[in-house]
Amino acid sequence: MDGLAAQLTETELEYLQKHPDVISIRPDRKLQIQTTYSYKFLGLNAARENGWYQAGFGSGAIIGVLDTGVWPESPSFNDHDMPPVPKKWKGICQSGKAFNSSNCNRKLIDA
Incomplete structure (x- = not known):
């Protein structure tokens, strides 16, 4: 499967939609956060003093x-x-x- 992401003008979009090698085009969607519960769910403290913060959020794990x-x-x-x-x-x-x-x-x- 090949794909790409691009910012297109209306003219470019129309051209690609008609191109025989193009199967589908989908617009990018902005998603909204669904929860702010993750820290509590994972048993993490969101404060700067906690181990998760001090460990760089898993960097180098x-x-x-x-x-x-x-x-x-x-x-x-x-x-x-x-x-x-x-x-x-x-x-x-x-x-x-x-x-x-x-x-x-x-x-x-x-x-």
């Missing part, structure tokens, strides 16, 4: 995902433009059945 079908050659695991592996990461990249530790990089840090 290491997130673990159990994926029983990692395909390291997939472009999804390309580490181009990724920062270095966080120094606090103490894990190792372990090889296993059909997975060589040389497949690890700055995005796929353990498997």
